[in-house]
Amino acid sequence: MAFSDTLLGGSMAGRTSQDAGQGGEVRAGTVTTYTALMILLLAFFILLNSLGRVEEARLAAAFQSLKGAFGFQEGVIGPFGSVLMRPPEAAGSLNPVEADYLFLRGLAREQRLDQDLTFLRSGSFRTVVVGSGLLFAAGATELDQKGKDFLRRVAAVLAGSDYPLAIHGHTDDAPPPAGAPDNFALSAGRALSVLRHLTELGVSPSRLSAFGLAGYRPLVPNTSARNRGLNNRVELVMDGRDPGQHHLPVETGRRQFEFRGFTFDLNPDGR
Numbered sequence: 001m002a003f004s005d006t007l008l009g010g011s012m013a014g015r016t017s018q019d020a021g022q023g024g025e026v027r028a029g030t031v032t033t034y035t036a037l038m039i040l041l042l043a044f045f046i047l048l049n050s051l052g053r054v055e056e057a058r059l060a061a062a063f064q065s066l067k068g069a070f071g072f073q074e075g076v077i078g079p080f081g082s083v084l085m086r087p088p089e090a091a092g093s094l095n096p097v098e099a100d101y102l103f104l105r106g107l108a109r110e111q112r113l114d115q116d117l118t119f120l121r122s123g124s125f126r127t128v129v130v131g132s133g134l135l136f137a138a139g140a141t142e143l144d145q146k147g148k149d150f151l152r153r154v155a156a157v158l159a160g161s162d163y164p165l166a167i168h169g170h171t172d173d174a175p176p177p178a179g180a181p182d183n184f185a186l187s188a189g190r191a192l193s194v195l196r197h198l199t200e201l202g203v204s205p206s207r208l209s210a211f212g213l214a215g216y217r218p219l220v221p222n223t224s225a226r227n228r229g230l231n232n233r234v235e236l237v238m239d240g241r242d243p244g245q246h247h248l249p250v251e252t253g254r255r256q257f258e259f260r261g262f263t264f265d266l267n268p269d270g271r
Contacts, residue, residue, distance in 0.1 A: 096161040097240035101126035103157055113150075124240040128154075129219070132190065132232040139177030141189030143197055151194065154236070155201035164239040166209045167191045167198075172228035173215040188212025194234055 101119070108117045118129035135147030143151070158165065169187030180186045191210035199205045215222070218231040 095240055097126050097163050097238045100157050100161060101238060104128055107153065126238045126240065128236040130234045130236065131229065132234060133229065135234060136190060141186060141193055143193050148197060151197050152201055155198050155203050159202040162207060165207050166211065166237040166239065167194050168235040168237060169212045170217060170231060170233050171215045172231040173222045174228060183214035184212050187214050190234055
């Protein structure tokens with residue numbers, strides 16, 4: 001009996017020791033699996049971060065490539081940085097309005113003018129909204145030096161094209177400053193100042209028109225000083241419609257009408 005009890009006790013002790021060993025192996029395997037999962041997650045996030053940086057580099061390279069494809073070249077260095085010139089034949093098969101619009105957007109980013117410029121699309125029209133603070137002193141209709149420098153860069157882009165360009169002057173709903181009869185006169189004076197300066201810089205006058213719209217087309221409600229600043233603006237509206245629709249067809253031949261053997265000349269004076 002004592003011998004049997006000894007064998008039974010030894011067997012139970014051996015089984016307990018074996019179970020404890022298996023439990024330790026299970027716990028060790030769980031820790032290993034968890035650690036491997038954490039390493040995989042860490043590698044995944046490192047990969048995402050590296051891809052994001054690669055995309056930023058690709059975006060910068062694409063922008064430089066886009067400028068080269070349009071034929072822009074570095075020119076004179078001024079207060080706003082380098083002047084980028086656009087040859088007349090630069091755009092190729094790309095719509096000239098779209099080409100100029102994209103280049104001006106890139107120019108705004110390059111010169112950090114995002115706070116002063118807004119870019120809008122509407123059908124065949126592309127609009128560059130210029131805050132009046134970039135062009136004029138408060139209440140003034142004459143361009144200040146910063147405005148002239150900015151328009152010099154704009155004219156370098158626009159001068160090589162022939163699509164119509166409308167210049168819209170806008171104000172907020174505040175009373176006009178002293179010396180201006182009303183906000184129509186203020187907005188029209190600013191639009192005309194921009195038009196005159198663009199023509200002096202080489203943009204064809206036959207393409208340009210100017211409008212003073214006062215405060216009747218606000219971008220945002222005039223409920224704060226910031227909103228009023230946004231509504232005081234000048235818009236450069238590029239017209240991308242077919243230029244042929246702006247002209248009546250020209251008659252080159254003589255118009256005649258025949259009736260029962262008689263020929264009637266409908267424009268006998270040659271007009």
